[in-house]
Amino acid sequence: MSDKVYRASTTAPVNIAVVKYWGKRDAKLNLPTNSSLSVTLSQADLRTLTTASCSASFPASEGDSLLLNGEPSDISGARTQACLRELRSRRAALEAADPSLPKLSTYPLRLVSENNFPTAAGLASSAAGFAALVRAIANLYELPASPSELSLIARQGSGSACRSLFGGYVAWRMGDKADGTDSMADQVAEASHWPDMRALVLVVSAAKKGVSSSSGMQQTVATSGLFRERIATVVPENMAIMEKAIAEKDFEKFAEVTMRDSNSFHATCADTYPPIFYMNDVSRAAIRAVEAINEKAGRTVAAYTFDAGPNAVIYYQEKDTEAVVGTFYHVLQGADIGGWKSADIKGLKPTIS
Ligand code: PMV
Structure with missing residues (x-):
């Protein structure tokens, strides 16, 4: 068994909505009752830094784990599990198509996240948190996913997280499909469009x-x-x-x-x-x-x-x-x-x- 540790790190910024998401039409898939629009803030002040690692040498009995601001955090919740499941199944599809790839999808994941601002105080920490978590694992798994595709996954963790995968001015289009495959974020304008x-x-x-x-x-x-x-x-x-x-x-x-x-x-x-x-x-x-x-x-x-x-x-x-x-x-x-x-x-x- 290889004890190689695979690792990827990323940061994701906070976004603050100017047209608010408030209301779910499907609580399981985090589908909203309305579209919303936000501004992604500078990473210099408000961001989550997440490192995802996995290895065949991590004991299977430990399962997946998350250390948030230095404390073990519960990831058994349905929303986090939905994100991990989606990311693993995309990686598993790559592994099935190319048997030479290491079977990262079968290894336990260790996630380490840090916010540089108060958690859960109405500062959209879950938005930056889930965006960073999804992108860190997508990078670890080398998924060829666009920010919009990742926004579909992050949305299932926390609705507003789908907007933190883009910079600048970002809309989350509510979509109307029951399976949520059209409920994702897109960039309305780059930050540089309105530098002031x-x-x-x-x-x-x-x-x-x-x-x-x-x-x-x-x-x-x-x-x-x-x-x-x-x-x-x-x-x-x-x-x-x-x-x-x-x-x-x-x-x-x-x-x-x-x-x-x-x-x-x-x-x-x-x-x-x-x-x-x-x-x-x-x-x-x-x-x-x-x-x-x-x-x-x-x-x-x-x-x-x-x-x-x-x-x-x-x-x-x-x-x-x-x-x-x-x-x-x-x-x-x-x-x-x-x-x-x-x-x-x-x-x-x-x-x-
Ligand atoms: O993403 P959630 O489930 O934490 O909801 C966020 C809701 C508001 O922050 C109040 C509005 C928004 O659009 O971000």
Whole structure:
């Protein structure tokens, strides 16, 4: 038996949606009730680094394992297992076609992942996590898979993960097939298309979120009337306006849709029974601060958005850094809110520490 260890490493960035995915039409396959669109943030600040290794010498009794931020992590969940199964079966097909290939698909996998930001705090850690996991194993197995094909697999781990396989501006098209083979991500524009775009991440709380996105979605789909309106008309309109705004680099439109869509998503959460609140008082203060910044500037220079947690992401353009970052810094300096973290989509970090 060979004791050769095969290994591959990759990183995947976080993405923050400007038109939110919220609701599953098939929970097993992670098929969404609506399309969504996100901006992939810079790897410099928010990313997962994953190394996948396998060897015939790894004891079969150990099975597959994952070390996440240095701690053993449970990978027996259906979503992770679906990703591993898909990747193994693609590798097995290659091995069947070329018997000279080592039978990596039969070896136990050891996965080691590290996030450089708080896990499960509404900072899309599962998106970067599953995107990195899928790509690391695909590289290890030398699968000839395009980012779109990998997005189909990552989607089964965490819906939003499918968007982290691309940089820049990324749409996840919901698709309409029952087997999910058309529910995948595609790139709407490269990051370089809009080099001025920046995102500021305000870490309001690094604690784990109260209601997981899966159970929040389930409750919303089951009990919110507002949600039906959101998926029927609000999101399709927002997707169309957003794609046009990105193509035309129209920040005012981009910002308006971003804020409206975040508000709409959180309104459906408040409309569930019992209601779900992801934002807190500091989140609402951030909304007011953005409104004050825009009012003072006399035009829309900043846009807020919130995922399933209290942390704010503020989109702005570099030329407005002073008005946006400067004001936030001065307003919140000294406030006991757990600290700032910043990221942009190009690798330049606004300096606020
Ligand atoms: O990928 P999940 O299951 O963690 O869901 C993410 C949902 C939101 O972050 C709230 C919205 C989105 O589109 O990313």
